[in-house]
Amino acid sequence: MLGVPHTERAWRYRAGYLPENPYLYDYLTPQEYLDYAGRLFGMPASERRERSAQLLHRVGLAESARVPMRRFSKGMLQRAGLAQALLNDPELVFLDEPMSGLDPIGRHMVKEVILDLRSRGRTVFFSTHILSDAESLCDRVGLLRAGRLVTVGRLDDILRIDVSHLEVLVSGVDAGLLERLRGLKRKRALGERWSLEVEEKSLGVVVSAVQEAGGRILSVQPVRESLEDYFMREMGAPPGGRPWEAA
Secondary structure, rough: OOOOOOOHHHHHHEEEEOOOHHHOOOOHHHHHHHHHHHOOOOOHHHHHHHHHHHHHHHHOOOHHOOOHHHHHHHHHHHHHHHHHHOOOOOOOOEEOOOOOOOOOHHHHHHHHHHHHHHHOOOEEEEEEEHHHHHHHHHHHEEEEEEEEEEEEHHHHOOOEEEEEEEEEEEOOOHHHHHHHOOOOEEEEOOOEEEEEEEEHHHHHHHHHHHHHHOOOOEEEEEEEHHHHHHHHHHOOOOOOHHHHHHH
């Protein structure tokens, strides 16, 4: 583990961990809790103070830094647990259902944290039942069935490409025009742009209609199946019809 035998403690000082339901000392404030955790890592007092302040601001708890955690909601406890998992600036981070109990703002924050860790060369393992989160954040995914790893690999390697359908990214058109397009299978708004799924045989019609309306074609590429599509294709449903859980 990080070049160190997993039985030794040394690698743990370079790793962070957030359980699905973090147990936090509810009589402590987040500030006190992070200071305590920092002592366990052997961090100097000045580093503990600076790092704790940075992380509490990062996870949205700066204004609650001195509030006892017994008064926190589940989402606030999750934020405090995430701050603790990042306290030692870990090279390896394990996050178990990190977005559990969070509102949309909190979920966005966690995604930004994961992307930031990835951009800085950190390795992040995180489990989730929300397959779209895994697809948007992960380089590699693994699927579990009944506690066993049944698939692992890069998304580009395991998801099928459907050349009979194309994803067309456009801008400068309104929803009214899209409603009238023939061969349009589905559409999705992306701010001021639209992602359109069209049949390959209808591409010319769609491109002409968009350009005649003053819009722009930004990109055209084959449709890749979603991770959820792959999951259902490969895993199916177990006896009794209940879906498998993914992690």
